[in-house]
Amino acid sequence: MKFFVDTADVNAISDLAATGLIDGVTTNPSLIAKSGRNFFEVIADICSIVPGPVSAEVAATDHETMLAEGRKLATIAANVCVKVPLTIDGLKTCKALSDEGTKVNVTLCFSPAQALLAAKAGATFISPFVGRLDDIGQDGMDLISDTVQIYRNYEHIQTEVLVASIRSVPHLVESARLGADVATLPPDVIKKLFNHPLTDKGLAAFLKDWEATGQSILG
Numbered sequence: 001m002k003f004f005v006d007t008a009d010v011n012a013i014s015d016l017a018a019t020g021l022i023d024g025v026t027t028n029p030s031l032i033a034k035s036g037r038n039f040f041e042v043i044a045d046i047c048s049i050v051p052g053p054v055s056a057e058v059a060a061t062d063h064e065t066m067l068a069e070g071r072k073l074a075t076i077a078a079n080v081c082v083k084v085p086l087t088i089d090g091l092k093t094c095k096a097l098s099d100e101g102t103k104v105n106v107t108l109c110f111s112p113a114q115a116l117l118a119a120k121a122g123a124t125f126i127s128p129f130v131g132r133l134d135d136i137g138q139d140g141m142d143l144i145s146d147t148v149q150i151y152r153n154y155e156h157i158q159t160e161v162l163v164a165s166i167r168s169v170p171h172l173v174e175s176a177r178l179g180a181d182v183a184t185l186p187p188d189v190i191k192k193l194f195n196h197p198l199t200d201k202g203l204a205a206f207l208k209d210w211e212a213t214g215q216s217i218l219g
Contacts, residue, residue: 001176004053004162004184008035010045012187017049024052026105026127026164026184028083029059040076047077053124055105057083058093066093074102081105081124086114091121098122105162112146119151119159125182130175131165140165141174148179169193 002023005016008031016022025046032039043056056076058069070082070093081103084090094104098121105125106118110133118126128147130140144163151157160181166172169192175183 001180002052002182003190004055004182005190006031006164006166006184006186008032008042008046009187010035010042010049013046013049016187016190021190022050022052024054024081024182024184025050026055026083026162028055028057028107043073043076043080047079051079053081053103053105054079055081055083055107055125057107061085061087061089063089063092066090067096070097070102070104071100083107083127086118091117094118094121094123098124107164109147110143112143112150115143115147115159115161116150119154119157123159125160125162127162127164127184129165130163130171131167133165134167141171141178144175144180145178152179 003021004024004026005013005022006026007013008027013025032042035042043054047054056073058066060066060069066084066089073082074080082097083105084093085108086106094106097104103124105127106123107127109115109126109128115126115128128143130144133140133143147161151159162182162184163175163180164184166183166185166189172183172185
């Protein structure tokens with residue numbers, strides 16, 4: 001499974017990229033707004049840090065303007081992946097950009113039917129939102145299970161399932177168990193993946209025993 005980080009915080013991205021665990025980045029207008037910086041500068045900086053796909057979202061809602069915006073975003077860097085909403089105009093834009101060779105991430109997916117439409121439009125990634133479905137009393141992981149199964153039924157579908165709106169470690173683990181291709185996680189959730197009380201306990205014991213020897217590896 002590929003790990004994307006869901007943020008526009010360049011410092012956080014740099015820190016996580018240094019681990020070698022990050023395969024890409026997703027952003028959205030809300031995340032860019034939080035940065036307080038120029039949109040194009042932020043995307044360019046992120047693209048220079050992470051060689052994998054960096055999702056940059058259009059702001060328009062009509063096809064013609066979305067297409068123009070998508071084409072402009074694609075000029076920022078070779079690894080920009082244009083993000084469009086799962087609407088009729090968004091899928092028209094997805095089809096046009098995909099035909100031109102631009103990677104497209106179709107976002108705000110909340111049903112398997114929508115996911116199938118995005119695949120037919122040539123999306124590189126489909127972003128089903130699990131956390132937001134949980135918020136309204138549905139099980140977001142059912143959407144991941146259904147989408148993965150549907151895509152596997154058709155060999156010609158190349159669209160990758162990019163699990164979004166991940167709120168917890170169990171969301172990530174279940175997504176991996178179901179066979180999703182990508183998970184995009186906020187930095188705080190990625191850091192939680194490292195945590196386990198037995199790891200902390202074991203390390204403390206090792207360090208205590210080593211200190212008692214009075215030795216130093218570096219001399």
